[in-house]
Amino acid sequence: MTSSPQIIEHGRGRPPLDPHLKALENEAIHIFREVAAEFERPVMLYSIGKDSSVLLHLARKAFHPGKIPFPLLHVDTTWKFAEMIEFRDRIAQEYDLELHVHTNPRGRAENITPFTHGSARYTDIMKTEALRQALDAGKYDVAFGGARRDEEASRAKERIYSFRTPDHRWDPRNQRPELWNIYNGMIRPGESVRAFPLSNWTEVDIWRYIEAEEIPLVPLYYAAERAFVERDGMLMMAEDARFEPLPGETVQRDFIRFRTLGCWPLTGAIRSRASNLTEVIDELEIATVSERQGRAIDRDQSGSMEKKKREGYF
């Protein structure tokens, strides 16, 4: 006997979602539909990671049986893992998505890299500035993102509709109050909104939803024997041709996996034997460190995420 015996979902080859995940899913679908109906030119930020994968799945659900009524945008820093790019292109084709890829031409021309320019400057140019360029070029008035409030302290006060000035700035002291599930999408020309359907999801929710809905993921989330070095307390994967070991560094091989995915020089792996979803969730439920721990950009200084957000970072 299930917890809601009166509801039968024909054709679903899986057991129904538990009420907790169902509530989160319903809320996200509601937000997707509301944004798509209220704004002129929506776009969905797609970063290829697990949260983006859930976001994409929810978008497909929200507009079923129709197609997703907006394009996806990937800001490619050129330093993503090769497996991420392969996965992105496969998914775009399989789901028949309208995918735009943007790389900051200035960054490319000046050959900005995380190794030569430092993680802060690199992130500012290749991610934040690139995102602003792409949003301006597309004249998008709303961009969906997969950010969650449990990720980082400054996110805890983020609205579901996060208002941005014409130069994409976020003013944490001047946000619109958000009551019930009624969202205010009224903006002036040039202003925009970042919409976060996953605001109320936690990392465990994301993983349990991926399991329940059988959502495909980049294989880097699962443990495998990979080459890496230990640098500044971070396990840096050493499988990209651009990787160069520093003097004194030894390339090791062991079972590692990633808890979040970003640019490979800035994203630390963890030692793990969790090679499938069940094992990843088992590991997560007894985890004692947070997922952003592997992100170099968060550790630059205290409050660094808030600074980046004010400047237009997602």
Add this chain to the structure above:
Amino acid sequence: MTAPSTPAVSLVNFEDDAPAPHHAGKDSRPLRFITCGSVDDGKSTLIGRLLWDTKAVKEDQAAALSRDSTGKQNDLGLPDFALLLDGLQAEREQGITIDVAYRYFSTDKRAFIVADTPGHVQYTRNMATGASTADLAVLLVDARAGLLEQTRRHATIAALMGIRQFVLAVNKIDLTGYDEPGYHKIARDFRELALTLGVNNVISIPVSALKGENIVLSGKATMPWYEGPTLVEVLERATQRGGQSTGFRLSVQRVSRPGEGFRGYQGTVSGGSIKPGDSVVVLPSGVEANVKQIVTFDLIRNAAVSGDAITLVLDRPVDIARGDMIVALDQRPQTGTAFSARLVALSPDAIEPGKRYWLKAGSRRQRVTVTPTQQLDLQSGKWQPATTLPLNAIGTANLDFDEAAIFDAYETNRQTGAFILIDPDTNNTVAGGMIQGRRKSSDGLAREGAEKVTVTLPAHLLAAFRASDFARDHAGEIRISADEDE
């Protein structure tokens, strides 16, 4: 070279014998609650304690706290919880909490979303925001001080926003030497206060947030006289927000027409339930139809209930647009151009009489003229005549629409009875509103009041009667008065 397994590169600290992992699904929706109290009551410590003892705070976050902390750690070796909670740099610098923050934690049984709101400046605005989605309110008092003026204010706002379950956390009980009679007096006072506000589901708990007693872990060792549940046990058992006693409601968000032959109405069920074959009526047009299919990504469903995001297919072509409501044929909401409502003013610009605003309710946005009539004096609990509503005021106003509006009373449905006001000059959200009912004429509720049934009761029964489900369900129809002869 062998790398030591530090927390930096491994998820799990294997030093402890970890329990056998399991990831069974949660059997209920997340419980949303709001915490009310001031810094002095230990609110940050209480929330921090909930997160800490349910292991929602990870080691690296705790490490960042000790890096930020200015040596303010307490003697229990805990991090400075206020730092954990005050997420924004601006707040840290000023040492105040300026907005609503949402926190997440879970137990084996249930997941929780806490709306953490500041207890001082702009508390009405922030509390109203947090309370709008909350199932339950945790009110915090200092065991040494008992109920304060602000306890009454917080309880009043929570009740007004439709919260019908209160938990009183009598904090810092350790500082009273675990004084049992003192605790019971506070609990009794609070129950009386809650009853006057129409809330009869009240639980009091003696706690020490700092020492972690009766929050997540039991306080039996120091309070053998307390037989009741811990705070987390109460939260695990709490019911979800009620007040959805209307029939089927669906506010149409968008019309899906992916190709010839399919026309679906997408939205979230905000009351009642629906199944194929049910008769519905579309408002405001009044056209009737039957439900043919409930479509979701997981193919066809045989029913949908409140909260479900669905696509509805009807058995005949009907002209339906975004903002229309599809409702149960035999249980319709109120439609009209004149309503009265409670308002919470959220903006530094006051709600001005006769000003035209945008009103958004569900997926519908329409023009409305707002005329404030009363303001609640939070100190006395009395309603006073008013013509404007300044920031943080709670008031009553008349709403007059150009075109028909569709609402339920907030008392009966917290979704179809709620709305926001948007200032067309600034696009800001300037008020949250709760529908009381339709006005039958332009001169307000007075005439409608004449149609109410008057219930006269001995004074000592008034509070209990007001708190009853019957009185709440018929709030718009009865007038309650004290028997003067008693």
